[in-house]
Amino acid sequence: MALKKQHFAEGEIAIFDEACIYKRGEYWQFRMWLPKENKYARKSLRTRSEATAIEKGKAAYLEIYANLQQGKSYFSITTKEGVEKYLSFRMRDVELGHIVKGRHTTIATHLQHFLSFIGKDTKLKELERTDCENYFYHRHKSTNTKVKQVTVQNEQSTINALMKWLHKNGETHIDGFDFKKLPRLDKGNEAIRRATLTNDEYEALYRAMRTYTAKHNKIDDAELRVRKIVQHYVLIAANSGLRVGEQRQLRWSDVQIEQHKVNGEEQKLARIHVRAETSKVRTSRTFLCRNGQYFERLREIAKPKTADELIFTVDNENELSKRTLLYHWHKMIELADIADREVRDLVPYSLRHFMITQRIMSGLTFRQIADMCGTSVAQIEKTYYHLNDEIRLTNAVADYRRRDDGTIEVL
Numbered sequence: 001m002a003l004k005k006q007h008f009a010e011g012e013i014a015i016f017d018e019a020c021i022y023k024r025g026e027y028w029q030f031r032m033w034l035p036k037e038n039k040y041a042r043k044s045l046r047t048r049s050e051a052t053a054i055e056k057g058k059a060a061y062l063e064i065y066a067n068l069q070q071g072k073s074y075f076s077i078t079t080k081e082g083v084e085k086y087l088s089f090r091m092r093d094v095e096l097g098h099i100v101k102g103r104h105t106t107i108a109t110h111l112q113h114f115l116s117f118i119g120k121d122t123k124l125k126e127l128e129r130t131d132c133e134n135y136f137y138h139r140h141k142s143t144n145t146k147v148k149q150v151t152v153q154n155e156q157s158t159i160n161a162l163m164k165w166l167h168k169n170g171e172t173h174i175d176g177f178d179f180k181k182l183p184r185l186d187k188g189n190e191a192i193r194r195a196t197l198t199n200d201e202y203e204a205l206y207r208a209m210r211t212y213t214a215k216h217n218k219i220d221d222a223e224l225r226v227r228k229i230v231q232h233y234v235l236i237a238a239n240s241g242l243r244v245g246e247q248r249q250l251r252w253s254d255v256q257i258e259q260h261k262v263n264g265e266e267q268k269l270a271r272i273h274v275r276a277e278t279s280k281v282r283t284s285r286t287f288l289c290r291n292g293q294y295f296e297r298l299r300e301i302a303k304p305k306t307a308d309e310l311i312f313t314v315d316n317e318n319e320l321s322k323r324t325l326l327y328h329w330h331k332m333i334e335l336a337d338i339a340d341r342e343v344r345d346l347v348p349y350s351l352r353h354f355m356i357t358q359r360i361m362s363g364l365t366f367r368q369i370a371d372m373c374g375t376s377v378a379q380i381e382k383t384y385y386h387l388n389d390e391i392r393l394t395n396a397v398a399d400y401r402r403r404d405d406g407t408i409e410v411l
Contacts, residue, residue, distance in 0.1 A: 013054065021045065021057040028053030030060045034074055041074050076125035079118055082171055083111045086162050099337055106339075110158035113139065124172045132159070132177035149182055150343060157342040195345045196353035201338050202238065208336035209234060212328075225301060226314055230328040232298040233312055233320065237348060240272060240289040241355035241373045244348050248319045249278040252299070253307040257292040268292035279374055287372045360384055 012020040012031075019032035028045045030053075041064055045056040064074060077085075087108055093099045117138050118131065135156065139147050160176040167175035197205065209231045213224065237247055256271045270292035276284040298311065305316070312320040329348055333341050352373070359369050366380045373380075 013050075013057075015054070015057040015061050019057065019061045021053045028057075030057050032061060032064060034064075034068070036068070037075055039075070074125075076123040077171060078120060079115060079122045079124055079127075080120040082124050082166050083115060083162065085169075085171075086165055087111070089165065093337075103339060107158055110155040111162060113155055114159045114162070116142065124166060127163075127172060127174060127177075129174050129176070129178045132156075133180050135159075135177075135179060136182060153182060153343040154340050157340065195347075196350050196357055197338070197346070201336070202354060204336040204338065205234070205332060208332050212332050212335055226324065227328060228301050229298070229312060229314065229320065230325060230332075232294055232301070233325065234329070234332070234348070234351060235291070235294045236289075236298075237351035238354055239291045239294070240270075241352050241359075241369075242272070242274070243280055243352060243374070244322075244325075245280065246274050246278050246374075248310075248312055248322075248325075249275075250311045251308055252304050252311055255295055255311065257295060258288075260288075268296070270295050274374060281374055283374065285371070285374050356380070356384060 008014055008020045009022075012022040014020050015030075015032075019030065021028050021030055023029070026048050028047055028050065030041075030043050030045050032041045034041055043060060045053045045060075047053050047056065067074065087104070090099070090104055090107055094101050094104050114135075117135055118127070136149075136152050139152050139155070156177075156179045160179075163172060163174060163176045166172045213227045213231050215224070217224070219227075233247065236242070237244075240247070242250075250272070254273045254275065258269050258271055260267055260269050267290065270289045271286065272289050273286045274284060276282050279285070295311070302309075302311070302313070302316070304311075309316055310319055314320060314324065325348055333346055338344075338346065356369055356373060359372070360366075366377045366384075370377045370380050
């Protein structure tokens with residue numbers, strides 16, 4: 001962009017005809033008119049020498065001009081002000097019930113660590129994508145206790161959520177930082193816990209899916225149909241424990257809906273037959289799955305012409321693609337505002353973990369679950385043995401109540 005030549009008063013020395021330096025007291029100052037922002041950029045050159053002031057003035061001019069050429073603004077709020085704005089915005093989510101107050105406190109804590117690293121007075125529009133490359137190293141060196149890698153990953157996710165919001169609101173030139181990729185950790189039991197959903201998180205996902213597939217969304221019929229198919233994929237996966245490959249290859253001929261009386265109540269169950277050629281272990285199995293009405297609802301959406309058609313398909317010919325499944329899965333998980341979702345490896349396979357965990361906690365034996373899920377008792381024991389301790393605790397304190405914080409209260 002071309003800057004208009006300026007006229008300067010006596011005592012002001014022109015810098016490239018478009019800025020000037022002038023003396024205030026003993027020290028030289030720099031001034032440059034910014035037409036786009038309709039105000040002057042001013043700064044102290046911190047020198048008494050005219051020759052030095054001219055050189056510093058030229059350097060200041062060239063830096064500002066280069067940024068203007070890139071479309072950057074000179075004036076900017078600080079990182080501290082940006083964080084305060086974002087936290088105020090997220091407090092509305094607390095008031096609306098989208099997140100709990102404790103989650104807001106966690107976000108605030110994460111961003112305090114960010115401010116300690118980047119500087120509270122740093123101008124947001126001066127930030128570059130590479131400015132947080134050493135964040136992980138800083139967090140480890142700035143505390144006496146060893147910070148867990150997953151904690152830093154959660155902080156990085158929060159920081160980039162902040163930057164995405166600030167960029168959307170015109171406060172930054174970047175929408176996130178390029179953090180150094182951290183090594184993937186094998187956390188054993190912790191990995192399983194984090195890769196599944198809690199009951200509350202599944203309920204949040206259930207509500208989010210209803211919002212995501214509501215007719216009032218401004219989407220065409222084709223998009224709404226795809227969303228509903230993925231919604232029912234999730235519902236059926238959470239109840240059946242099918243592997244992704246098994247479920248994507250199910251055909252209508254593999255499922256029969258049956259009416260059964262359970263505990264005195266009539267329930268619709270789905271009898272599912274997994275063909276050997278679609279199973280990971282190349283062994284067929286048949287089992288009953290609750291909430292058979294999900295298949296009936298999906299049949300109304302898909303309107304299959306023959307029993308040989310795939311159940312999960314967009315065009316009635318090809319399997320629901322992994323790309324389409326993952327795209328809508330992540331959209332629904334994001335809408336549900338699942339905590340730390342970016343670092344928990346939450347994928348459609350997590351629904352299998354969820355189903356198995358629920359069945360173990362409800363009292364089914366590992367043999368019963370292994371038969372339903374097409375795996376071995378040894379594999380179930382190896383992967384979910386940590387749940388045994390939780391079951392033993394529940395049995396041991398049957399006359400007690402467990403508080404939300406995990407402590408026990410005598411009834």
